[in-house]
Amino acid sequence: MNGAEFVPLSLTPLLIGCLAAVACALPGNFLVLRRQALIGDAISHVVLPGIVVAFLVSGAITTTAMLLGAAAAAILSVAMIEGIRRYGRIESGAAMGVTFTAMFAAGVLLLELSDTSGVHLDVEHALYGNLESLVWLDATGWSSLVDWTALVNLTDELFRIALILMLILILLAIFWRPLAISTFDEGFAATLGLPVAAIGLGLVIVSALAAVAAFDAVGSIIVIAMFICPPAAARLMTNRLGVQVAWSVVFALVSAVLGFVFAGYGPLWFGGSHAVSAAGMIATVSGLILALAALLGPTRRGAH
Amino acid sequence: MVNVELKVAGEEAEIQERDQLSQSPFAIRGLTVSYDQKPAVFSVDATFEKGRMTAIVGPNGAGKSTLLKAALGIVTPLSGQTTMHGLPLSEQMHRIAYVPQRASVDWDFPVRVIDVVLMGLYRKVGLLGRIAGTDRKRALQCLERVGMTDFATRQIGQLSGGQQQRVFLARALAQDADLYVLDEPFAGVDAATETAIIDVLKELRAEGRTIVSVHHDLSTVEDYFDNVLLLNVRKVSEGPVAEAFTDELLQAAYGGKLATAQAGALPAAI
Numbered sequence: 001m002n003g004a005e006f007v008p009l010s011l012t013p014l015l016i017g018c019l020a021a022v023a024c025a026l027p028g029n030f031l032v033l034r035r036q037a038l039i040g041d042a043i044s045h046v047v048l049p050g051i052v053v054a055f056l057v058s059g060a061i062t063t064t065a066m067l068l069g070a071a072a073a074a075i076l077s078v079a080m081i082e083g084i085r086r087y088g089r090i091e092s093g094a095a096m097g098v099t100f101t102a103m104f105a106a107g108v109l110l111l112e113l114s115d116t117s118g119v120h121l122d123v124e125h126a127l128y129g130n131l132e133s134l135v136w137l138d139a140t141g142w143s144s145l146v147d148w149t150a151l152v153n154l155t156d157e158l159f160r161i162a163l164i165l166m167l168i169l170i171l172l173a174i175f176w177r178p179l180a181i182s183t184f185d186e187g188f189a190a191t192l193g194l195p196v197a198a199i200g201l202g203l204v205i206v207s208a209l210a211a212v213a214a215f216d217a218v219g220s221i222i223v224i225a226m227f228i229c230p231p232a233a234a235r236l237m238t239n240r241l242g243v244q245v246a247w248s249v250v251f252a253l254v255s256a257v258l259g260f261v262f263a264g265y266g267p268l269w270f271g272g273s274h275a276v277s278a279a280g281m282i283a284t285v286s287g288l289i290l291a292l293a294a295l296l297g298p299t300r301r302g303a304h
Numbered sequence: 305m306v307n308v309e310l311k312v313a314g315e316e317a318e319i320q321e322r323d324q325l326s327q328s329p330f331a332i333r334g335l336t337v338s339y340d341q342k343p344a345v346f347s348v349d350a351t352f353e354k355g356r357m358t359a360i361v362g363p364n365g366a367g368k369s370t371l372l373k374a375a376l377g378i379v380t381p382l383s384g385q386t387t388m389h390g391l392p393l394s395e396q397m398h399r400i401a402y403v404p405q406r407a408s409v410d411w412d413f414p415v416r417v418i419d420v421v422l423m424g425l426y427r428k429v430g431l432l433g434r435i436a437g438t439d440r441k442r443a444l445q446c447l448e449r450v451g452m453t454d455f456a457t458r459q460i461g462q463l464s465g466g467q468q469q470r471v472f473l474a475r476a477l478a479q480d481a482d483l484y485v486l487d488e489p490f491a492g493v494d495a496a497t498e499t500a501i502i503d504v505l506k507e508l509r510a511e512g513r514t515i516v517s518v519h520h521d522l523s524t525v526e527d528y529f530d531n532v533l534l535l536n537v538r539k540v541s542e543g544p545v546a547e548a549f550t551d552e553l554l555q556a557a558y559g560g561k562l563a564t565a566q567a568g569a570l571p572a573a574i
Contacts, residue, residue, distance in 0.1 A: 033413060177431060181423050185409045188475075190378045191402040192426050239459035241414045299414075299459075 008139040013131045013217075014260050016158055017282060020214035021252035023165040024226035026172055027207040029245050032231045033183050039204055040227030044211045044220040045100040046070075046077045048107030048126055051215065056114055063160045070212045077103055104220070129219035129279040131260070134158070157216045164213040168206055172245075179203065180241055218279040229286035230255065236297030251293075255286035326390040329354050329399075329483045329514045330375070335384030337367065337374045344370045348384070348539045353531060355512045357505060359519040361549070362535035363558045368518040369405065369487050371535065376402055376485060388483065398427055401481035403472050405488050411461045417471050418456040421446055424478030446477040449507075451500055466497030473501055484508060486517040490524075502528055525549055 024040070031037050047070035054069025077099050084095040111123050124130075134155045136144075144150040172179070182189035182196045190196050207227070214223050234247035259282030264275045294300055325331050330352040337345040345367040352358050360368045374381040377394055386393040393400070401424070421443040422435060429435055447453045450470040460468060469489060476484060484505070490498050505515050505528075519525060525532060525545060532549040534540040540557040541548040 033410075035410075174431065177426060177429075180415075181426060184413045184415060184420075184423070185404060187373065187378045187404045187408060188402055188423070191376050191397060191400060193397050194426075235414060239414050239461075240416065240419075244414050 004141045007141055007144055008136050010260070010264070011139070012136045012155055012158055013134050013278065014257065016134055016155075016161055016217045017131055017256040017260050017278065018253050019158075019161040019165050020210075020217035021226050021230070021256040021282065021286075022249050023161060023168055023210040024207075024214050024223060025230040025248045025252035026168050026245065027203060027210055028227035029231040029234070029241075029248050030179060030183050030203055031207060032228060032235070033241075034200075034203075037228045037232075040207055040211065041224040042077075042096065042100050043074065043204070043208045044215075044223045045104040046073050047208065047212055047215070048104050048220050049073050049110055050076075050107075051212070052107050052110040052114070052126075056110070063156075063163075066212055066215070067209070070208060073103060074208060125219065126215075127219050127221050128277050129215070129217050129222065131217050131278040132264075132275070134216065161213045161217065164209050168210060171202075171206060175199070175202070218282060222279045222283040225283035225286050226252065226255075229283075229290045233286075233290040233293035233297070236293040236300045239299050251286065251289050255282050255289060259283070259285040322390070324351050325387055327354065328352055329388050330393075330485075330516060331387045332371070332375050333385050333387070335371065335374055335386070336382045337370050337379065338382055339370075343537060345374060345381075345535075346538050348535070350533050350539060350542055352514060352516050352533075354514050355509060356530040357509055357515040357517070357528065358531040358533060359517055359525050359529040359545075360533045360535055361519055361522065361525060361557070362540070366536045366557070368535055372402075372485055372487055372516070372518065376400070378402075399482040401476035401479035401484050403476050403484070403486040403489060406465060406469050406472065406491065408487075411463075411468060413460065416457050416459055417447065417452065417463070418443055420460060420471050421474045421478050424475040427479075443474075443478055446474040447471075449477055449504055450474045464494070466493035469493050470497055470500060473504060477504070482513055484513060484515045484517075486515070488518045488520055491520060522554070 028037070028040060031040055050069035050071070050073025051066050052069075053073075054065040057069075058065040080099045080102075081092065081095045084090055084098060085092050088095065090098070107126065108123055111126060134157050136150075136154055138144065138150040138153040139147075140150070178189070178194045178199055181192065182194055182199045186196050189199075211220070211223050211227075214226060218226060230248040230251035231244070233251050234244045237247045238244050260278050262285065263278040263281035266272075266281070267274065267276055325333075328351045332348060332350045335345055335348045336343060348371060350371075360371065362368050370379065373379045374384070375386040375393070377386075377397075388396040388399065418440070422429075422439065424446070425435075425439050425442065429439060444453060444456060447456055450473050452467060452470050452474060455463060455467060455471075460471065463471065473486075473489065476486075486505075489501050489505075493501070505517075509515055517529075519529070526549070529545060531543060532545050533542045534548055534553055534557045536557045536559075541550075541553045
């Protein structure tokens, strides 16, 4: 594969896939350890109608509009869950299930009913992402990386996900200790004067940021694999939190790269005629990594 | 005339109350906590004595853990205040070490023993401060006091229940607090651990620190503790073991729940 083909067609999708996978895996570590992994799933479902409405109102897919829409949708869901639980006399698990599915369904319907043909926003995109379409057509080869006129036409999605990943890294570096202590022992953390409720909420907000940013890359269904698989596999590699987070980043990157390559070229190796969904393949690879870690990881149950 | 006398008596009671509050490192006033509209703790006043070990005793569901959690601000009470020497407890948290129930955390969490003890130094190290060699040394000293030095680099999930409890105590020791609040430190631990823990608690008491602990085993209350707070949602009694831990009071607190076997295990003296 030469630069003239790789740089315009594959470089940006690959980068976006990698950044999105890492952005989700980082908060995913703490969600998994707090046994709140499904919050990632919930967020990804709930934000869809928010993103669609934000697009309908603003007329364009911009980071700010998407995040505001997602936040509004999240707040609405919390109110819905509480309302259903209280007035419907349904236990909270069921209330959440109903809310998430209803919100997601509303998002799908809104998408189908509205005219979004001008932009990369349709039902398929919402479900599986559109990694392959995030190309950089102004590039002509590796030399384009230093060519300013080509660089300014790099896809917005790349900057969006890079910015959010940077934000997540900074927050994680600053709040590492309180986050670790309150994840392990919330009661003790509270007696240290740590704002445990705010820390928990902050983690959910950061996860929501990651989910919204990863929306373009992997869509809203598959994003849950990015939250859970790399951290869960990483837990089986080590007994130290810092090392676990490092492993989760490695696994996220491996999933993204291998998934992208297998999706684009795998079917051809087996005589198929066209590529398959990169997002689907990334999630599949991350699942395979988890399976391997469960079989061979040094700190799996029964290994010591 | 009568009015004046009443006023004087009222003032005296007020002064006495203020003295009590200023002397006590842990005083609870009018604490009520409810879960799902059912009171778990109802209007409890308790004044714990400085330099003493007090057991909080009562049947299952009496609200012992809840009382402590609400007093420390871990759960939000409906009403009530907690003070340390007359000051709101929330401003004195740096002088308090809390040892939660062992079962309240996930022991499969990816940390080593030494990392857990270092959590006790969080206030000293801070948000971004580096953990210095002296901090590590201090953490190891705390592990030594509970006989766990050899386990410093083990993952906490590889420890027995008793060893895990000792690690929790070592973390509290690292906090170097004036008040130690423990929630069932002897639950599910081996005999050697029980001895190790009670020895450390007695050392802390000898240093003038105050210890308050939820305690389940009625047969050891007299051996281990100076004072007792007997609780069954409401306060049943409070004071020195000999006065607040009598047969009648226990019957009142436990009602029919005090099995004959349990009562039989009590020392004959009470």
